[in-house]
Amino acid sequence: MARTDARTLPLDETSTAALAQRALLYRLVDPADPEALRAYSTAEARGFLGEEPTDDEAREFGESIGYRRRIGVYDEAGLDPQVPVATVNSWVGELSVPGDRVTPFWAISGVTVSPARRRRGIARAMLEGELRTAHDAGVAVAGLTVSEATIYGRFGFAPAVEATTWDIDTRRAGWRGGDVPGSFDYVRREEAVALLEDLHERVRVTRPGDVDGWRGRWRQFAMIAGGSKEPGRTRVVRYADAEGVVRGAVVYRLTEDPADMARHTLDITYLVADGDEAYRALWGFVLRHDLVSRVRASLRSVDEPLPWLLADRRGAHVSVHDHEWLRILDVPGALAGRGYAAAGTQVIAVSDPLGFAEGTWMLEIGTDGEARVTPTDATPQVSMPVASLAALYLGGVHAATLRSAGQLTGEDDAVRALSRAFSGDTAPALGIWY
Ligand SMILES: CC(C)(COP(=O)(O)OP(=O)(O)OC[C@H]1O[C@@H](n2cnc3c(N)ncnc32)[C@H](O)[C@@H]1OP(=O)(O)O)[C@@H](O)C(=O)NCCC(=O)NCCS
Structure with missing residues (x-):
């Protein structure tokens, strides 16, 4: 379409x-x-x-x-x-x-x-x-x-994707990810745009919450957009697997500690990996980089495999914040647009002061994970404001968690079934701002 x-x-x-x-x-x-x-x-x-x-x-x-x-x-x-x-x-x-x-x-x-x-x-x-x-x-x-978490709730938006920020003392954290076959190469910044665009396009569909990018975003990452500050401090390195297929890239910026040349900080602008090997390869590259003692990264997912690659995970400080907020405007359209992890039928009442999503809806999920959503007069099993539906939409939070927080009501069985059906294979994630 x-x-x-x-x-x-x-x-x-x-x-x-x-x-x-x-x-x-x-x-x-x-x-x-x-x-x-x-x-x-x-x-x-x-x-x-x-x-x-x-x-x-x-x-x-x-x-x-x-x-x-x-x-x-x-x-x-x-x-x-x-x-x-x-x-x-x-x-x-x-x-x-x-x-x-x-x-x-x-x-x-x-x-x-x-x-x-x-x-x-x-x-x-x-x-x-x-x-x-x-x-x-x-x-x-x-x-x-969003710039601030306080602005959009009043319009029916809710945080659907959280992000993590990492600050890693590389000497303490160490590395237990081993080595993967393949090779690394520096990429000229002018050539990084097409590389990032291609990798992002391949990877974005595998993770709920991700979105299509645009050329200007990759130009900013590669520091070739107008107004880029100290572009020469940014490096782009790509990883190709043992067969020579390019599977990932990392864009980063280096800052020297004036008192000690062996203590550079490496700030990751963007790390994109097409597959597990590429993920381990690229993190291994930045965390074992000579003359670097600190690696920082933001907009990483909340279920990042990274802790499992560190010899001492306490060498990494991680903080979590809301990143992408969603607003449901059409309940049947939105709910039929995604797949589900468990079959079943639910009657859900949604309240919406702006009217778009207001109503009671029958959600019928087949064994193929496809949903059909229709308005109904049946008694709702679960009731929630429209913002809670947005929070649930990508599987970033369980219905039971929202009920504990008073942002959804329903009997145990119905809430548990909703939690199961809405769960995704991975936590939602989004590595860019838009
Ligand atoms: C955020 C911003 C767009 C708000 O614009 P504004 O015209 O002052 O907002 P409004 O007067 O329409 O306010 C609408 C409501 O939002 C609230 N609100 C506005 N900005 C807010 C903020 N930063 N934090 C909390 N509440 C805010 C208002 O109190 C008002 O609440 P109410 O109607 O429920 O009483 C403006 O302050 C801004 O440009 N900020 C800097 C850029 C930015 O952060 N933009 C958001 C990008 S995601």
Whole structure:
């Protein structure tokens, strides 16, 4: 099925009216207008407290997200009415879900409101506009990676993918992963883009929560995008297996300890492995790197095999945080879009203040792991707010855990059956921001 081009969809009328009441203009950014694109990039950089882009950087950024629908909110009475006071962009991407498949989802990014216009309901108008537009376009799930965990719950989103951050004292941690056959080679940064793109495409479908990437993301990782700081400190190394097939790559950055050359820090930007051997090979490479005593990595999964490769796992400090948040917009569409680990029938009541997912639903899962979802008048066995359904969607948390936290209700048997059915083979993971 062809994916909807988000750029072709009309602006949401309710949000247009809500912002007009505040004398603000809600507008699609014209992709053919370089001045408007530059102003959009400037506004987004201000919102994320980044450096304001040069003209070239703004042009490059504009091109790299040219496939997205970009919206600006403009204050025509402001000092610089060309620069939006708020931004958001979105597109229909592919989300990997349990059952080794992908489902279309409404990806949202670049949500910013100028610090000079904050807390006047602008983000609410933009976010609700995104959700209505996605729902009207028939997209069942929306998602984003978030700067703060406190913003999106009120719109029905929940953390569906958690991520871990690693700080490893390599001398203490040691290595018990052995050696795997194969070879490592440095890759020129210009050539890393195609390599990362290819590896990510191969691997993303195997892990619920992952999404399709875009060229601009790989250019940033390879430090060849405009505005890259100290690009020469970044290295890209690829791993090929014994047959010479490229199976993985690691992008990292080295920082010297001025007091001791043998104590460099190696920060992993991205490590992608197509298979277990590649995983062990690449971690073995970074953890046994000469002149390096500390390795750091972020956006790793919560069930990383890494502790099992360390001689002393206490040499690694690991912290967990929420990363990707989802919002269910269409219960039958979303639930039928993934596969399940156990057959059975459940009646689930979902409450949704915004109305999209509200209702009581019969979830019938066959022995093939496929689900059929229909509205029903039957008495619900399990009841939950829409955010809890998003938390469960990729199998990142058990229904029983949410019940303990008071975020779902139901009898023991029904909750246990739901936990079993929704579990995936692996914890959901997402190694990039979008
Ligand atoms: C986060 C941000 C977009 C909010 O914009 P805003 O226009 O001030 O938000 P609104 O006025 O529409 O607020 C909507 C609701 O969210 C709440 N809210 C907004 N920002 C919040 C924050 N950072 N933390 C907690 N709650 C927040 C508001 O209190 C309000 O709550 P309520 O309606 O339930 O009472 C804006 O502060 C911003 O650009 N921050 C920096 C960039 C950023 O982090 N963007 C998010 C990227 S994922």
